[in-house]
Amino acid sequence: MNILGIDFEDWFHPELIQKYISNEKHEPKVVNGIGKILELLRKHETQATFFVVGELLESNPELLDLILENDHEIAFHTMKHTRIDSPNFKEQFENEILIFKKLTNNKSKGFRAPSFSLNQSSSWLIDVLEKNDYLYDSSVVPAKTNMYGIPNADKKPYKITSKCLENNSTNGKIIEFPLLVTKFLGKKLPAGGGFYLRTLPTRIIENAIKSYEKNDIPGVFYIHSWELTPEFMPKIELSKKDSFITYHNLDKAFDRMEKLLEKFEFTSFKKYLKN
Ligand SMILES: [Zn+2]
Structure with missing residues (x-):
């Protein structure tokens, strides 16, 4: 069984867009696409986790x-899609987790760091999750990219601690669900969604999921809300590189995700943990 997480954010949240827009309040637009996302999941009888x-x-x-x-x-x-390794974020996060608890009637037990920004300088976050009765985190990508990654981390779920982000600690309480990775042209690459779903040949991603299934490891997959509903995503003028990472093949993401939902079984983190 594989796991699907939908990073539910709006047009002004992605890190590569934030730096081009002012700090003032922005009007949410992508939220209006939630019906389309729910319908896609209903059609394929799939449950998912909405981060x-x-x-x-x-x-x-x-x-x-x-x-x-x-x-x-x-x-x-x-609360605002802030990198967790931003300077002085710790105190703010301790406050944010309480606000989110209230907003969700204490239903949230899982966390994902924006831009997978869990690393040595933000590992304190695992202690805060423990203190607030969280059950799991899914912020580790076991491959190195320009923007993130912990290349030596385990591929299968393990108990993570603030002292050891890479593999199982027997005294750990928080379960880490690393994102799907694969080997491509001899290099370890993320294959668990987002930009890689839009850019890699579909066959590479399907093979990665199959190889995890063979080894009885859950393929942890992510997709952004705005990738499933690009019609609600205004196009901002970005540098060539940022624009490529953010918008490349944006109109293909929905169909590619739907094909994966047809071929493979996914569920939410909560349901996965229950079984
Ligand atoms: Zn995000």
Whole structure:
């Protein structure tokens, strides 16, 4: 069984867009695509985990019921999509996790760091998750890319601690679910969604999932809300490189995700843990 997480964020949240826009309040647009995402999951009888950027629940509180009444899971992706290794973020995060707890009636037990920014300088976050009765984290990509990655981390779920992010600690309490990776042209590469779903040949991703299934490891997959509903995603002018990473093949993501939902079984983290 594989696991699907939807990083539910709006047009102004992706890191590569944030640096081009002002700090003022922006009007959410991508939230309006939630019906289309729920319909896709319903059609394929799939449950998923929604890692929601908390401020969207403040502006659109109806999102919580829509997610829960369709038997999906709500989880935390920070309040404003801040990198967790940003300077002085620790104190702010301790506050944010309490705000999100209130907004979700204490339903959130899982976390994903924006831009997979869990690393040595942000490992304190695991202790905060423990203190707040979280059960799992899914912020580790066991491959090195320009933007993130812990290349030596285990591929199968393990108990993570703030002292050891890479593999199992017997005294750990938080379960880490590393994202799907594969070997491509001799190099370890992320294959668990997002930019890689849009860019890699579909066959590479399918083979990666099959090889995890053969080894009885859950293929942990992610997709952004705005990748499934690009019609609600305004195009901002970015540098060539940032634009490629953010928008390349954006109109192909939905169909590619749907093909994977046809071929493989996915569930939410919560349901995976229950079984
Ligand atoms: Zn995100």
